[in-house]
Amino acid sequence: MSDSLRLYHYWRSTSSWRVRWALALKGISVEYVHVSLLDGESESEAHRARNPFGYVPVLEFLGEKNPERRYLVESLPIIEFLEETMPGAPLLPKEPRDRAHVRSLAEAINAGTQPVQNLSVQIELAPDTDPAHAAKRKAWAQIWIRRGLAAYETLAKARSGKFSFGDSLTLADLCLIPQVYNAARNDVALTEYPTISRIYANALETESYRASEPERFKP
């Protein structure tokens, strides 16, 4: 099965990293195709045929003859598909109320934080590449990242352990840690978020973090 999957991704894309991390945790090897977000490649006709938003990640089912079923977009449904069809470490707890909690943490990043600081939003806000626009973009990203991490800290605290929910990595961590990476890129310190800091330190020690982190996929 895994030989028939291809992942279109960008090395520093946090949503792409979520999927790379799930693949690493489940021991699934896929064909990786890098799509640049910086030189127009993601906006090309070829990539928009895979995802009309022009975003990554996109999962391609290579053996699929029906063009309507060939591509899957959005990192969370991609990960849930892997969760439902592949063996390996579960990314969601068993009990429905716990599963909903983990999904709500994941959505705090996926819906509540990442989209507002996405590259296309920043380009609309400050389209030029001069330093004034770069500073405006960073200030904007900082607002939403701080707001998102503060909410996550409160939501996760009580039920966290080594990771966001207990002591095993879940879907929530796969969303949180790449967002923490983006926080660092935007000079947002973690000092105000002790729970997130602890989770991050523990995640750094995992093999699956190292197998999926951006530097490993830098073109």
Ligand SMILES: N[C@@H](CCC(=O)N[C@@H](CS)C(=O)NCC(=O)O)C(=O)O
């Ligand atoms: N909710 C989508 C978000 C996908 C997304 O926003 N990807 C970003 C990279 S993390 C992207 O392609 N941005 C390009 C842009 O904003 O033009 C997912 O989880 O897959």
